[in-house]
Amino acid sequence: MPTDRVRGGRAHKDARSNTETVPWWQFHRGLPHRGVKDEALAPKVTDDLSTGQRRRWHRRLHEWFTFVAAPNTVSTRHLSVLEWVSHLHQARVVKPRGKLFQSLGTVHGPEQHLFPEEAVFLVDKGAADFYIDGVPASMERCMTLLLSEGVSAEMYYAFGHLRRLGYHVRRSSRAERTAGGADSSEGDALRVSFTYDVWLPGNFKRTAPGLPYFRAVVVPFDAPVPTVDALCALREAALPSQAKIITVDRSVVTVFDVSRAGPLSKPDDPSKYWLAERALVLQAGAAVQANAEIDVAEEREGEEAMGSESETSVSVSEEGSASSAGSASDSEKESEER
Amino acid sequence: MEQARARAELVDGEFWVVQPAHVRLCWQSLMGFGKGNLSRSEPVYARVVTGRMDSGSLGKATRGMVRAVGGNSQARDPHVEHLHLAPYEAAYLVFDERLLIVSGLEGAPALWEFCRGRWPEFLRQYAVYRAYRRAGWALHSGCKYGADFVLYRFQRARARHVHAPYTVLVRRHDEPVQRRWIALQNQLRMTKQVAKRLVYVSVDDTAVRHCERERERWLAGVQLHEVLVDRWTAENKRGKNEEPG
Numbered sequence: 001m002p003t004d005r006v007r008g009g010r011a012h013k014d015a016r017s018n019t020e021t022v023p024w025w026q027f028h029r030g031l032p033h034r035g036v037k038d039e040a041l042a043p044k045v046t047d048d049l050s051t052g053q054r055r056r057w058h059r060r061l062h063e064w065f066t067f068v069a070a071p072n073t074v075s076t077r078h079l080s081v082l083e084w085v086s087h088l089h090q091a092r093v094v095k096p097r098g099k100l101f102q103s104l105g106t107v108h109g110p111e112q113h114l115f116p117e118e119a120v121f122l123v124d125k126g127a128a129d130f131y132i133d134g135v136p137a138s139m140e141r142c143m144t145l146l147l148s149e150g151v152s153a154e155m156y157y158a159f160g161h162l163r164r165l166g167y168h169v170r171r172s173s174r175a176e177r178t179a180g181g182a183d184s185s186e187g188d189a190l191r192v193s194f195t196y197d198v199w200l201p202g203n204f205k206r207t208a209p210g211l212p213y214f215r216a217v218v219v220p221f222d223a224p225v226p227t228v229d230a231l232c233a234l235r236e237a238a239l240p241s242q243a244k245i246i247t248v249d250r251s252v253v254t255v256f257d258v259s260r261a262g263p264l265s266k267p268d269d270p271s272k273y274w275l276a277e278r279a280l281v282l283q284a285g286a287a288v289q290a291n292a293e294i295d296v297a298e299e300r301e302g303e304e305a306m307g308s309e310s311e312t313s314v315s316v317s318e319e320g321s322a323s324s325a326g327s328a329s330d331s332e333k334e335s336e337e338r
Numbered sequence: 339m340e341q342a343r344a345r346a347e348l349v350d351g352e353f354w355v356v357q358p359a360h361v362r363l364c365w366q367s368l369m370g371f372g373k374g375n376l377s378r379s380e381p382v383y384a385r386v387v388t389g390r391m392d393s394g395s396l397g398k399a400t401r402g403m404v405r406a407v408g409g410n411s412q413a414r415d416p417h418v419e420h421l422h423l424a425p426y427e428a429a430y431l432v433f434d435e436r437l438l439i440v441s442g443l444e445g446a447p448a449l450w451e452f453c454r455g456r457w458p459e460f461l462r463q464y465a466v467y468r469a470y471r472r473a474g475w476a477l478h479s480g481c482k483y484g485a486d487f488v489l490y491r492f493q494r495a496r497a498r499h500v501h502a503p504y505t506v507l508v509r510r511h512d513e514p515v516q517r518r519w520i521a522l523q524n525q526l527r528m529t530k531q532v533a534k535r536l537v538y539v540s541v542d543d544t545a546v547r548h549c550e551r552e553r554e555r556w557l558a559g560v561q562l563h564e565v566l567v568d569r570w571t572a573e574n575k576r577g578k579n580e581e582p583g
Contacts, residue, residue: 222518224514228509228564260566262504264564
C-alpha cells in the first residue's frame with residue numbers, strides 16, 4: 001500500500017514543473033511482467049554481454065528506475081472529494097467523479113453516502129480526496145478510521161481484492177438472517193450473517209442490482225473452521241445466490257466455495273446399475289467361458305455351495321437388463337449434458 | 339427361495355472372503371465390494387495367472403507377482419488371493435444386500451454389536467456408506483487420496499469404473515470440517531491434484547443415540563448433511579458474465 005505517495009493535484013503540478021520526470025502513464029513497457037526479474041534487470045554474468053546487449057540492458061535499467069521513481073499522480077479533473085460525517089459513520093460524496101460511484105454506497109435524496117471501506121478503497125486507489133475533520137486523510141489515517149468504525153482489516157482487504165478485480169461488492173442485505181425459519185429456535189449455532197454481496201463485473205444499477213452472484217462471509221485465516229452443518233446452513237441462507245467464505249491472512253485473500261450440491265443430491269436408482277452391470281459381466285463371462293479353457297472342477301466346488309439359485313437369478317436379471325440398460329444409458333446422457 | 343450367500347471369516351479383525359466362488363459373488367457387479375489382497379480392487383490375480391485376463395491394465399505390484407510366477411501357471415494354485423472387506427462393507431453386504439454370512443457372527447445383531455464395539459468409527463462410516471450406495475454410487479476406500487471414501491459411478495459405455503469424481507470425508511455433526519483453514523486448504527489442493535472434488539459429510543445421530551443397538555431404528559433417525567467445498571479464484575471469472583446459479 002503506497003502510504004507515502006504524493007497526493008492529488010499538488011503532485012500533478014510538481015510533475016509538470018519537473019520536465020525530466022515522465023508521468024507513469026506514458027510508460028508503455030512498464031515493469032517486466034513475467035519471468036525472472038533479477039535476471040532481466042541485473043544479469044549475473046555481465047562480462048559476456050556484447051556492446052549492444054550492454055546498451056540495451058542499461059537502457060532498460062534506466063527506464064525501470066524512471067518508472068519506479070515517477071510519482072503516482074492523478075488529475076484533479078478525475079479526483080473525487082469525500083467528506084467524513086462522523087455522526088452518520090459514513091462518508092458523504094462531495095464531488096463524484098467517474099463511473100465507479102454507480103455501484104457504491106447508498107443514496108439519500110441528493111446526497112450519496114459511502115461506507116468507510118468504500119471511501120478508504122477510493123483513497124487507496126488514488127481516486128478520491130477524503131476529508132476527515134477538514135483534513136485530507138492519509139492512508140494511515142484511513143486505516144485508523146476503519147478500525148475505529150469496526151471494519152476489520154480482513155473485511156477491507158476482501159473488499160479491495162474483489163473490487164480491484166472488477167466485482168461489485170456491497171454490504172450484504174442478509175447481514176442478520178437466520179438460516180431457515182424453523183431452525184431459529186436452535187439459537188446462535190446456525191445463525192448466518194453474511195458480510196458482503198458480490199455481483200459480477202459489468203453493468204450494475206444500484207436501484208435494480210438483481211440477484212448477487214454470491215454472498216460472502218469474511219473470516220480471518222486463524223478463525224475456527226465451521227462444522228458441516230454450519231456450512232450447509234450457510235449454503236441454504238444464501239440461496240438462490242452462491243455462498244462463499246473469504247479467508248484473509250495478512251492481505252492474502254482465499255475464497256472457499258460451499259455453494260455446490262454434493263453427490264447425494266444426484267441420486268440414481270442403484271438397482272438399474274446393478275442389473276445392467278450384472279448382465280454385462282455375465283455376457284463377458286460367457287464369452288470368456290466359450291473362448292478359454294477353464295478349470296471347471298475348481299469352480300464347481302464353490303458353486304455347489306451357492307446352489308442352483310444363482311442360475312435362476314441370472315435369467316431374471318438378463319430379462320430385466322434389456323429395459324434397464326436403455327434407461328441407464330439415458331440417464332448417463334442426461335448427466336453428461338448437465 | 340433362499341439367496342446364495344458368500345461366507346466371510348473374521349481374521350484378526352478383518353473380514354476375509356476366501357472361496358473363489360464367494361469372491362465372485364461379491365464382485366458380480368462392477369460396483370463390487372472390498373479389495374483383493376493381491377489386486378488393486380477387484381481380485382484378478384487368478385484370472386491373470388491362468389491367462390484369462392490381460393495384465394496390461396494391472397498395477398505394478400500385481401504384474402510383478404504374475405511375472406514371478408512366470409509361465410508355469412500349472413505349478414501354482416491360482417486361487418491364493420482372498421478378498422478383504424472393510425467393516426462397513428461387510429455390514430452392508432450382510433444387512434442390506436443379504437449377500438454375506440460372517441462365520442462366528444451369524445446372527446445380524448451379533449455382527450452389529452461386534453462392529454459397534456470394535457471400531458468407534460463404524461457407525462458413522464456405515465451410515466455414510468449405505469446412504470451413498472443407495473444413491474447409486476460405488477464407494478471404495480479413499481486411503482490413497484487422503485479421504486475416507488472415493489465415489490465411483492459406473493460407466494456403462496466403458497463397462498468399468500474409470501474415474502472417481504468425488505472424495506468423501508466423514509465428520510461428526512459437532513466436529514469442524516478441519517482443525518484449521520490451512521488444513522482445509524491442504525485437503526483441497528490435494529483433492530484437486532487427483533482431479534476430484536471434496537465432499538464433507540456429517541452424521542448427526544443425537545436423536546437416536548439411545549437406540550444404537552437396534553440397527554433399523556438407529557438408521558431411521560440418523561441425519562446426513564453433505565457439503566461440497568471448493569476453492570474459488572476470482573481471477574478466472576473476470577470479464578465473463580455468468581448467470582448466477
